[in-house]
Amino acid sequence: MSQLIVETNNLTKSFKGAQAVNSVNLNIPKGSIYGFLGPNGAGKTTAIKLLLGLMKETSGSIQIFGKDLKKDKQMILRRIGSLVESPSYYGHLTARENLQLLQTILHVPKERIDEVLAIVRLEKDDNRPVKGFSLGMKQRLGIASALLGNPELLILDEPTNGLDPSGIIEIRELIKSLPEKYGVTVLVSSHLLSEIDQMATEVGIISKGSLIFQDSIEVLRKKSVSKIRIQTNNSKAAWNILVKEGLKGEIEGNYLSFKQNKNKEVAEMIRILVQNKLDVYRVEEVKRSLESIFLDMTKEEKSL
Numbered sequence: 525m526s527q528l529i530v531e532t533n534n535l536t537k538s539f540k541g542a543q544a545v546n547s548v549n550l551n552i553p554k555g556s557i558y559g560f561l562g563p564n565g566a567g568k569t570t571a572i573k574l575l576l577g578l579m580k581e582t583s584g585s586i587q588i589f590g591k592d593l594k595k596d597k598q599m600i601l602r603r604i605g606s607l608v609e610s611p612s613y614y615g616h617l618t619a620r621e622n623l624q625l626l627q628t629i630l631h632v633p634k635e636r637i638d639e640v641l642a643i644v645r646l647e648k649d650d651n652r653p654v655k656g657f658s659l660g661m662k663q664r665l666g667i668a669s670a671l672l673g674n675p676e677l678l679i680l681d682e683p684t685n686g687l688d689p690s691g692i693i694e695i696r697e698l699i700k701s702l703p704e705k706y707g708v709t710v711l712v713s714s715h716l717l718s719e720i721d722q723m724a725t726e727v728g729i730i731s732k733g734s735l736i737f738q739d740s741i742e743v744l745r746k747k748s749v750s751k752i753r754i755q756t757n758n759s760k761a762a763w764n765i766l767v768k769e770g771l772k773g774e775i776e777g778n779y780l781s782f783k784q785n786k787n788k789e790v791a792e793m794i795r796i797l798v799q800n801k802l803d804v805y806r807v808e809e810v811k812r813s814l815e816s817i818f819l820d821m822t823k824e825e826k827s828l
């Protein structure tokens with residue numbers, strides 16, 4: 525198993541008895557883009573604040589870079605960059621001036637400012653006051669600030685919230701490039717599955733404080749099993765013939781639907797129907813969308 529950058533053990537945070545984060549075991553592998561997915565109020569921000577030591581857990585423990593957050597907080601936090609809620613900056617100062625302030629606090633070389641401006645593609649706007657920036661540009665400056673200290677782990681809480689479609693694509697592409705180009709592990713939260721689907725390699729789904737799914741994006745995608753729908757000139761007759769041949773299917777309106785979806789099985793079904801003089805109008809593959817899987821998981825709150 526690959527090395528875990530973040531590992532939590534029964535992490536729990538209660539507010540007046542209500543559990544915002546409930547026995548969560550996060551496993552974030554090194555070099556991954558971990559998509560932390562959940563509807564609004566599910567507990568994402570609370571969990572992230574616990575990882576950043578901004579809040580104290582009620583129970584459980586947090587290991588980051590293989591060290592206990594309670595024991596080695598300063599050392600761990602120095603190796604993390606984060607963007608939680610809106611980025612903070614001075615609007616009357618330029619992007620470069622804002623980064624210079626941070627650079628002196630973090631004691632990183634001046635050249636790092638040009639590097640992070642280039643990573644987030646703000647090098648041409650570096651001398652403009654930030655108050656004139658678009659939301660997407662401000663968000664990119666927030667990510668530049670988070671990257672300034674050369675972090676090994678970058679934590680981004682809903683970084684695309686409030687952005688227009690082109691801003692969303694820019695931020696997504698930027699995040700996707702980070703592990704490979706700069707060796708950073710990324711934890712990114714979102715309430716949109718489509719967002720996570722397009723950038724994450726690992727996924728954790730949180731609902732009402734509990735982690736209900738955690739695995740690779742491929743495993744989540746496999747849950748969208750497909751079925752085959754066939755439309756003929758006589759659904760009932762077609763169904764009778766195929767069932768007699770041992771194929772299990774269902775009638776759905778004008779269509780027959782079958783779980784058999786291997787090429788050979790589909791070809792066999794069509795051959796049987798044609799040999800029995802039925803007209804085959806359409807053969808389609810229907811996939812359950814990831815969106816519907818996510819909705820089912822978060823509605824039923826059952827572990828998968």
Ligand SMILES: Nc1ncnc2c1ncn2[C@@H]1O[C@H](COP(=O)(O)OP(=O)(O)OP(=O)(O)O)[C@@H](O)[C@H]1O
Nearest residue numbers: 539543544562563564565566567568569570571715
């Ligand atoms: N400081 C607090 N005091 C009391 N309750 C809180 C506090 N912070 C969060 N909560 C509650 O904890 C639960 C989880 O909230 P959290 O902000 O972590 O969710 P979230 O998944 O980040 O959602 P969103 O995307 O809307 O921010 C919510 O029910 C929220 O009301």
